[in-house]
Each structure stands twice: as structure tokens, then as C-alpha cells.
Amino acid sequence: SQQGEEDPQALSIQEGENATMNCSYKTSINNLQWYRQNSGRGLVHLILIRSNEREKHSGRLRVTLDTSKKSSSLLITASRAADTASYFCATDAGGNKLVFGAGTILRVKS
Amino acid sequence: DTAVSQTPKYLVTQMGNDKSIKCEQNLGHDTMYWYKQDSKKFLKIMFSYNNKELIINETVPNRFSPKSPDKAHLNLHINSLELGDSAVYFCASSPNPGAGAQYFGPGTRLLVL
Numbered sequence: 001s002q003q004g005e006e007d008p009q010a011l012s013i014q015e016g017e018n019a020t021m022n023c024s025y026k027t028s029i030n031n032l033q034w035y036r037q038n039s040g041r042g043l044v045h046l047i048l049i050r051s052n053e054r055e056k057h058s059g060r061l062r063v064t065l066d067t068s069k070k071s072s073s074l075l076i077t078a079s080r081a082a083d084t085a086s087y088f089c090a091t092d093a094g095g096n097k098l099v100f101g102a103g104t105i106l107r108v109k110s
Numbered sequence: 111d112t113a114v115s116q117t118p119k120y121l122v123t124q125m126g127n128d129k130s131i132k133c134e135q136n137l138g139h140d141t142m143y144w145y146k147q148d149s150k151k152f153l154k155i156m157f158s159y160n161n162k163e164l165i166i167n168e169t170v171p172n173r174f175s176p177k178s179p180d181k182a183h184l185n186l187h188i189n190s191l192e193l194g195d196s197a198v199y200f201c202a203s204s205p206n207p208g209a210g211a212q213y214f215g216p217g218t219r220l221l222v223l
Contacts, residue, residue: 033211042114042200042214043153086151096207097143097166100153 006089010105019076021104023089024069030092032065034074037086037103046074046087081110113137114215116201121220123191130187131218133201141165142184143202143212144176153200159184160207191222 007022023032031050035043049056049065049072056063062075076083086105090098114135123129135142143166144156158166159178173189184201201215 030208035214037151040217042216043202043212045211045213048211088153092208094208095166096141096158096160097155098208098212099155103151 006087006101006104008104009102010107012107012109013079015079015081015108015110017079017108019079019083019106019108021074021087021106023072023074023101025072025089025091025093025101026070027091027093029067030094032063032072033090033092033098034061034063034072035088035090035100037088039085043088076106079106079108081108084108114201114203114213116199116215116218118218119216121218122223123221124223125191125193127191128187128189129191129220130185131199131201131220133184133186133215135182135201135203135213135215137203137205137213139203139205139213140181141204141207142178142181143204144184144186145200145202145214147198147200147217149197157184157186158207165207188220191220193222196220196222 033048034046037043047058049063060077065072086103088103090100117132141160143158147153156170157176162178175187178184198217200217202212204212
């Protein structure tokens with residue numbers, strides 16, 4: 001069954017604005033990861049946050065994790081047209097596998 | 111010098127045929143995966159191998175048979191293809207099972223007519 005669910009399903013913003021995507025999950029996790037998928041391409045790992053971490057930064061990306069609410073958010077600051085892609089959260093709940101959410105489609109208009 | 115490569119990139123075939131997809135990684139990782147991404151972009155794991163041994167086998171029809179000749183290669187053979195098999199199939203690898211980032215190939219777009 002699907003573990004992570006992203007919200008919103010689709011997001012359209014202007015270049016320079018910030019984009020926030022949310023992910024909710026159902027079970028306890030070891031870590032949560034965010035991936036980007038450009039149209040017609042494979043997934044690219046963006047950032048991993050462990051269950052004992054609350055916030056992590058990587059360049060223009062900021063990820064938060066609230067294990068009490070079983071939710072995470074991905075913030076992309078000062079968005080660019082090249083950020084246009086689908087973004088997926090994936091949870092590692094043990095069992096040697098990741099479970100992916102349905103993704104958020106982000107469109108950044110220039 | 112592509113990290114995870116898959117062949118072919120596109121595969122169009124008739125119902126009932128048998129086809130194979132090949133995957134190779136040059137990252138020195140021990141673990142490889144096959145995922146299926148459906149038309150709604152939902153990505154689901156099918157199989158995982160660690161050092162040539164099967165460690166994950168989700169509820170996948172037995173028409174799908176993975177094979178890992180060595181830890182750098184993981185192939186997927188599909189027998190008696192059905193319309194519902196149409197999807198994008200992704201290979202991925204990671205240093206070890208479960209933990210950490212996974213590195214994905216470019217995908218194989220399979221269309222069954």
C-alpha cells in the first residue's frame with residue numbers, strides 16, 4: 001500500500017517564488033527522502049532526513065520532518081524554470097525498501 | 111560513464127510476446143532494484159537483489175523473472191506480455207539494502223499493443 005502521500009498534487013508558480021510540497025506517511029520510519037523526476041527521466045535523489053532530525057538544508061532546498069504528525073515538507077526557495085519536475089517523497093520504514101508517494105507536479109513559469 | 115544504464119529505452123511489442131530489459135550500474139553498489147511506474151506516475155518496487163541474491167519480491171506475477179548474473183547487472187525478463195504491463199520500468203541501485211539514497215536509471219518505456 002502507498003505510504004507517502006504528497007500534497008498538493010500539482011503546483012504552478014512564477015520564477016523567483018518559493019514552492020512548498022508536503023508529504024504524509026502512515027508508519028514509523030527510519031528516514032524520509034525526497035526525489036525529483038524531470039519529464040521522461042529517472043528519479044534523482046535530492047535529500048535524506050533521518051527520523052531523529054527535524055530540519056535539513058541543501059542549497060535552495062529545505063526539508064522538515066515532524067514524526068509526531070508523520071509529515072514532511074520540501075521547500076524550494078527562489079524557484080527557477082529548471083525546477084519544473086515531479087517531486088516524490090519516499091519513506092524507509094525498514095524491510096530494505098523505499099515506499100514512494102504519488103508525487104507533486106511542480107511547474108515554474110518564467 | 112553513466113552510473114545506472116538501462117536498455118532498451120523504448121520497447122513496443124505485441125501481447126503474448128516475451129521481452130527482456132537489461133540494467134547495469136558502475137557505482138560499485140551491492141544492491142539493485144526494479145520499479146514499475148504506472149501512467150499516474152505511481153512508483154512501486156518489484157524486486158531487489160543484494161550481491162546477486164533476491165531479497166525483495168513484491169506481489170508480482172510470476173511472468174516477471176529477474177536475474178542478476180553479477181552484482182553490477184540486474185535484468186528483467188517478462189513472459190506472455192499483457193496490456194497491463196505497459197508502464198515505465200526503472201532500475202536503481204544503492205550501496206546496501208534499504209538505507210540511503212537510491213540511484214535510478216533513465217527508465218524503459220514499455221508499450222504492449
